[in-house]
Amino acid sequence: MDRKIIIVGGGLNGTALALALASGGLPSVLIDSLPADIRANPAFDGRAYALALSSQRMLAALGLWSGLKDGAERIAHVKVADGRPGQGALGPHLHFDSDEMDGEGAGFMVEDRHLRPALLGALAAQPLITHITPAKVVDQQITTKGAQVTLEDGRVITGAVLVGCDGRASSVASRAGITRQGHDYGQTALVCALQHELPHHGTAHQLFLPAGPLAVLPLPGNRSSIVWTESTAQAQTINAMDDAGYLAALRPVFGDFLGKICLAGGRFSYPLALSVATELSRPRLALVGDAAHGIHPLAGQGLNLGLRDVASLAEVLIDAARRGEDIGAADVLARYASWRRADIASLTLVTDGVNSLFSNDNPVLRATRSFGLGLVNAIPSLRRRLMDEAAGLSGRLPRLMRGHRI
Numbered sequence: 001m002d003r004k005i006i007i008v009g010g011g012l013n014g015t016a017l018a019l020a021l022a023s024g025g026l027p028s029v030l031i032d033s034l035p036a037d038i039r040a041n042p043a044f045d046g047r048a049y050a051l052a053l054s055s056q057r058m059l060a061a062l063g064l065w066s067g068l069k070d071g072a073e074r075i076a077h078v079k080v081a082d083g084r085p086g087q088g089a090l091g092p093h094l095h096f097d098s099d100e101m102d103g104e105g106a107g108f109m110v111e112d113r114h115l116r117p118a119l120l121g122a123l124a125a126q127p128l129i130t131h132i133t134p135a136k137v138v139d140q141q142i143t144t145k146g147a148q149v150t151l152e153d154g155r156v157i158t159g160a161v162l163v164g165c166d167g168r169a170s171s172v173a174s175r176a177g178i179t180r181q182g183h184d185y186g187q188t189a190l191v192c193a194l195q196h197e198l199p200h201h202g203t204a205h206q207l208f209l210p211a212g213p214l215a216v217l218p219l220p221g222n223r224s225s226i227v228w229t230e231s232t233a234q235a236q237t238i239n240a241m242d243d244a245g246y247l248a249a250l251r252p253v254f255g256d257f258l259g260k261i262c263l264a265g266g267r268f269s270y271p272l273a274l275s276v277a278t279e280l281s282r283p284r285l286a287l288v289g290d291a292a293h294g295i296h297p298l299a300g301q302g303l304n305l306g307l308r309d310v311a312s313l314a315e316v317l318i319d320a321a322r323r324g325e326d327i328g329a330a331d332v333l334a335r336y337a338s339w340r341r342a343d344i345a346s347l348t349l350v351t352d353g354v355n356s357l358f359s360n361d362n363p364v365l366r367a368t369r370s371f372g373l374g375l376v377n378a379i380p381s382l383r384r385r386l387m388d389e390a391a392g393l394s395g396r397l398p399r400l401m402r403g404h405r406i
Helices: 012-023 036-040 053-061 112-124 171-175 232-239 243-254 302-322 330-358 363-378 380-390
Strands: 005-008 028-031 048-052 073-075 077-084 088-097 107-111 129-132 137-142 147-151 156-159 161-164 180-196 203-209 212-219 223-231 261-277 285-287
Touching: 005 012, 005 147, 005 156, 012 028, 012 053, 012 112, 012 129, 012 302, 028 156, 036 112, 048 053, 048 112, 048 212, 048 302, 053 107, 053 302, 073 212, 107 112, 107 212, 112 129, 137 171, 147 161, 161 171, 171 285, 180 212, 180 232, 212 243, 223 232, 223 243, 232 243, 232 261, 243 261, 261 330, 285 330, 302 330
Parallel strands: 005 028, 005 161, 028 129, 077 203, 161 285
Antiparallel strands: 048 107, 073 107, 077 088, 137 147, 147 156, 180 223, 180 261, 203 212, 212 223
16 A cells, blocks of 8 residues: 655645655655755745644654754743833733743744745655655646646656645645635735844743734844734835835834844845635545645744644544554545634634734724733633643644653
């Protein structure tokens, strides 16, 4: 019986899935449309990721964390508040402290320029993974006996399961006839790293402004990653500015709580939209990461949600293989979809709802928001529950997310 898994998409989730499957003895073919040297370039992606504790434990279980920890920053505190440009936080705020989680913190900040090369390096060292790059899939066929993809150069790859890790515009999903639901937020995330005068003390800030949220996320040293959400039209105007103009536009929004600031690297921008697949699995086919769900980045949970997909699907497939089941059978892949559906739906609703509630200057809604933040902050049990959610420690966790090998 063919147990090979075909993974289309060589981003973070695709590479993590190949490594997770290999850790349990399952071979895979990872097909990436981009050359590996482009993926590994430090300037490829300017983002930094707020890795939940469960995601960090998964990377540790896969043997990756030891090479990442020196470049990571522990998130010791999280502060959430409503605000206005130039005025900073207004009214009550929500404060999460690592002491409430036995000193573990809410997670770790890791820059893409460290995480992506670590995954690619592990990929190259794993004999169970065949990495085909660059290559474009032009056709796919699903039968009762297996999955098959045809590459642009004519090569045909066969396997037991086809997994789409190819982003929001997933060609795997579209060729399978899987539809998507969602909408454009009319917002763009402006992303950069800042060097600042004063220490951040491991504190992550989420400030909700009328145009959209501003996240200030701690990086090693006196540096922070900035995710600055503006209307698409305003973001285009800001993006057209030189670095001095960009900083002049940012300073009134950012404030002076970290002293003088300057850019510490390139500037990036990402249009924001909600895009969720209507199906997570079919016989011999599964969707993972943004191919399954693209959500608003305000909670920093996009990658964590994708890694939970990875850990869940890998566990389902590895356990099925050990039991001698056909890993591509409809009932096997339905276990993955059933496991992930509630988590995806709840986080999608929360991020979409919070963005709608907070991205405005309505005085009634502002008063409601301030009351809600103050109420949650005053109830330790509720605050701890939200911290567990953010750390990825609630619900039924896959073994990798608990720090155990499959």
